[in-house]
Amino acid sequence: MLVSLSRAMLALAFAAGMSCCFITAVAAQSLKKMTLVQMHPIMGIGEEVFLYAVPKRLGYFAAEGLDLDIQNSQTGMISAQVLQSNNAQVGTTAAAAVMTVREQGADLVSFFNLKRNAGTFLVVLKDSPIQKLEDLKGKTVGAPSFGAGGGLALKQNLNEIGITPDQYTGISTGAGPSAIAALRSGQIDALVMWDAMLGAAENTGLALRVVNIPLEDRMVGTTLATRKSFASTNTKELAGYCRAMTKGLVFTTANRAAAIRMFWDEFPTTKPATLDDPTALKHSVHIMDRFLEKALQDQPEGARLGEFIKANWENTHAAYVKLGTLKGAEAATDSYTEQVLAACNDFDRAAIVAQANSMGR
Incomplete structure (x- = not known):
């Protein structure tokens, strides 16, 4: 009898374990794959800390049902072309690049103003x-x-x-x-x-x-862009990425040191090999400080992150029309959309800050 009970319990335990594994496997398979392309060729301390490393390490992407990959490119124009060809769904680029490819027939739009100053x-x-x-x-x-x-x-x-x-x-x-x-x-x-x-x-x-x-x-700083057609047919996924990324930005702003350690965990070769850990961390935090200084320049306290500054888009558009880079065939405001901005900011900021503050510095 005892032997039978033991076997039955083992069978139940095995079945439960298999069920758990099956559920985990199904969950993993159900994550929507997306690719983020960056406008520079080398991974380093900057926006990739909160655009990718922090939200991935803390499960923000997974919570939105997303499986993110990241790739680099050489310039903002190249990243814009990668986006338009659908080899990536979201990416960093320059406003002028978005405007230029739109004049060439592309349907790119910015959906988040990543840097309030070009930096x-x-x-x-x-x-x-x-x-x-x-x-x-x-x-x-x-x-x-x-x-x-x-x-x-x-x-x-x-x-x-x-x-x-x-x-x-x-x-x-x-x-x-x-x-x-x-x-x-x-x-x-x-x-x-x-x-x-x-x-x-x-x-x-x-x-x-x-x-x-x-x-x-x-002028407009670095911006996050996507195809307008992707934003229309994959609004949930775009909003989910943007919300996870914005959480990453709030976390990084609250605890740069913890964010950088996550970045190093995700990309080990970016950690300075010739410095001791305290010095490497101090130097990296300083670089992040310089980045955020311009990215969040004059950001109103408590206001939505990623807001577009209309005058800056118009100034950038006018400057490149004057240079001859743009023809001026459409309005500057056609190059961005506020479609998902509310969703990007739809989370408890205080909870993210508390999570950041609970980690070492």
Whole structure:
């Protein structure tokens, strides 16, 4: 009798275990697969921390019924093309790229304003006499490129205040250590760099001072985009991704250190191999600080995240029409949609902040 009961209990336990495994397998199979494409080629501290690593590690994607993959591309234009070809369903890109491919017949739209400022800085050595853009007349200025991004914004801003390209020397320095070395040695007087590049330079101990590029405050920063047709037929999935990602942003803002550790767990090769853990974490948190400084610039307390700033979209559109990059065939506001913004923000922020605060720093 005891033997029979034992066998029966074992059978029930086995059946329960198989049932559990079956349910887990079914749940895994039922997750909707989506791909996120990024507009830069290398994984590093920046938006990928909260766009992907944090929501994946904390189960935010799974809670929305999603299985996310991530891939990189070279530029915002390439990521826009990847989205339009349906090789990815959501992705980071530039507003100008969205506008450009739309004029070519694509149906891309931005659904979340990822950065309220483009995140580029003009920097000088701390003891430099340069205090404002007008002081660049007769100086040598470096930038990764003067045909796009912060370099282009600086060029346009200088033109606005009456300083033409023949009144300063512009050098395309790229974005690597050699650009910073050129500033340090005095080969250039000022350098345009983006947030992560600035944070990394400061982590070396280089004392820098930021000179404001006012035009940057009037332009669109990095944006999240999708195809309009995908947004129409997969609204639930798009809203679910956006909500999970926005939770990731709130978490990261509340506890950058915990978010970065999750990022390293997800992408181990991004963790600095030559630094001890406390120093690596300190440096990475500083880079994240620089990113969020511009991404959330002038974000109203308690307001929805990802809101579009209409004037900035119109300014960006007008600037690229003037450059000849855009024909101006449609309104700037056609390039974005607020379709899922309410759903993106539909969660308990206090609960996410509490979760973040419960983890180590």
